[in-house]
Amino acid sequence: MILIVFLVFMNLNLLAKSYEKYAISRSFEEIDPCYDSITSQAKRCIPNFxxxxxxxxxxxxxxxxxxxxxxxxxxxxxxxxxxxxxxxxxxxxxxxxxxxxxxxxxxxxxxxxxxxxxxxxxxxxxxxxxxxxxxxxxxxxxxxxxxxxxxxxxxxxxxxxxxxxxxxxxxxxxxxxxxxxxxxxxxxxxxxxxxxxxxxxxxxxxxxxxxxxxxxxxxxxxxxxxxxxxxxxxxxxxxxxxxxxxxxxxxxxxxxxxxxxxxxxxxxxxxxxxxxxxxxxxxxxxxxxxxxxxxxxxxxxxxxxxxxxKCNGHASRCILNRDGKYQCDCKHNTAGIECERCLPFHYDRPWARGTTRDANECVACNCNNHSNQCRFNKELYLLSGRKSGGVCINCKHNTAGRFCHYCAQGYYRNFAYSMSDNKACQECSCHMIGSSGKVCNQNTGQCPCKVGVAGLKCDRCKKGFLQTNSAIIPCIGIFNLKFLNHLFFNFT
Ligand SMILES: [Ca+2]
Known part of the structure; x- marks a missing residue:
């Protein structure tokens, strides 16, 4: 009996939730016919005849x-x-x-x-x-x-x-x-x-x-x-x-x-x-x-x-703009008087007129939160099977790549943070004397160390090596030191 009551309650609850979702969608639909009332997917919309x-x-x-x-x-x-x-x-x-x-x-x-x-x-x-x-x-x-x-x-x-x-x-x-x-x-x-x-x-x-x-x-x-x-x-x-x-x-x-x-x-x-x-x-x-x-x-x-x-399938009405002129009330991430182009940063797909088969919504570029600028590349779009053609421009937070999805030279990935975090890429900070270059491994952060030098930043001598005052050979092996001492002892 208790189980039946529980199941009925659960069903009612689910019903209420789905109705709530429907009601929200419904009000959205009433405001904007450019989106499906159930799935909220973009659909072609046109102003009245x-x-x-x-x-x-x-x-x-x-x-x-x-x-x-x-x-x-x-x-x-x-x-x-x-x-x-x-x-x-x-x-x-x-x-x-x-x-x-x-x-x-x-x-x-x-x-x-x-x-x-x-x-x-x-x-x-x-x-x-x-x-x-x-x-x-x-x-x-x-x-x-x-x-x-x-x-x-x-x-x-x-x-x-x-x-x-x-x-x-x-x-x-x-x-x-x-x-x-x-x-x-x-x-x-x-x-x-x-x-x-x-x-x-x-x-x-x-x-x-x-x-x-x-x-x-x-x-x-x-x-x-x-x-x-x-x-x-x-x-x-x-x-x-x-x-x-x-x-x-x-x-x-x-x-x-x-x-x-x-x-x-x-x-x-x-x-x-x-x-x-x-x-x-x-x-x-x-x-x-x-x-x-x-x-x-x-x-x-x-x-x-x-x-x-004329709104190219991307608006259901025309409205007066600030200049007192009519223009489309553009949806689907489009812009322009006739919704004839994509909004800035929405160049992952080429602009196209909305049709009954495909709303052809403009899609934002994926730059992992590291850029708000991108451009469309047709070749990449075709290579992707007409799915994605956006290329990010001016990646910030020390990131690089088409999607700002890896770390720039001189930086490495800090896996404590997600790729979209501002701190996803940290500076290599290779030791000036201990490392042979400034660029570390982008994934591990390991700097390129000189002979006998160890540590992520190349800031210490390896075991069996001693620090010297030389900037060229900052660490020297103990065996080599004994050998040099021996030579020195013999000649003095
Ligand atoms: Ca008349």
Missing amino acids: ENVAFKKIPIVSSTCGSPPIKYCIQPNNFHQKSTIPRIHCSICDSKNEPFVPNAFHLTDLERTNQTCWVSAPVYEPYAISNLSITISFGKKYELTYISLEFCTQLKPDSLAIFKSMDHGKTWIPFQYYSSECQKVYNRPLRAKVTQSNEQEAICSDSHLISSKYNLNRIGFSTLDGRPSFHDFDKSPVLHDWVTATDIKIVFTRLLSPSLNKNLHHNLINESQYRNKNQRNKQSRELYSQINNLGYFYTAVSEVAIGGRC
Whole structure:
């Protein structure tokens, strides 16, 4: 009976302890998803998916209002099936500021009404224009999609999306849309992406094909059609491809010279739309109204950019730093704005992006507490079977070696202390006269003694030897002394 009670008590105790461990792990997990809640092992972590453009302040090439112009928009309310979209016309006047359709409307929160940015008028809509929208994120993000919601069904004929990876210093083409890819952008239409050109922008005319769901929308998926997409974790090329600090959308040409054909193309593709005829009529009416004004413009209600703060798998969130700029809240012993390097002294493994297979945590060098500096050596790392490549620098406390794991010349190992102790290595202190050198055996501390000299430090004469006043022969054998005395006796 007593034994049963004891066993039950022990079990409860173990249960309580394991729960306590679980509770501690649990709270840790809640704070930091970069570590496993049970084992506390590092695991890949990524910030939440978000609309990166949301509430960012876009820079636009122009906004209507000076001089005042009339503009008409045709909201896309396909989700209200019974409602036929109506055309709304207004005056854009910069003097009437609260009602100017400015750039803030590109990234605002639309609750009920669509809010639009309307460009300044373009009097030659068939010519190359410089209308553009630029959105800066302030740091690197990994983007999944970019979508544009227009305020009319007349989407620009040709537009280019560029990305920057260096805060706007240089720009790289991300995607082109045009009814005439070759002519406008010197790119083939819908070129196939292969593994050798995964970082190349392609040109598509898909934006001209309307359907029930994209009447007013253009959507670009950054990884769509890229062959390495299914093994994204292992593709540094695609990691680069989706990375951007800024996005610039250039409306290169508002209308195609063969507009009527395209407009027709737009309309016949709406065949599945219930009120096809009415919608066609609306579109014609809008085109007619815009055309009668004598100028064109582009009107966009939303730029949405889906992506994640780029932290290379080593942070679950981005935070404001002391300079008021966003940076990753780096874990796994990593550092940098994007956790793109290892913390100092954590160079035992090369830095690598955290993946679902391996968190690739940076590991501290092992210097036995004798150094806080080390460097990575690739050859040693490969020789170790990719386990350890750290080499300690500036070993202190009289230690030496790759891991500061043995005693420096002139010092020997004192086994009374562990190797990581400050006193692990003691000075040889070889006797100046008795020893033939200053370097002792690193393990035993035995100094190199001259003939007839003994002791760890070579500080006494061996048995059968007597001390002399000579620095060269500090100890002389008694036999030799008798022999010398004999010689001396015979000659004097
Ligand atoms: Ca808006």
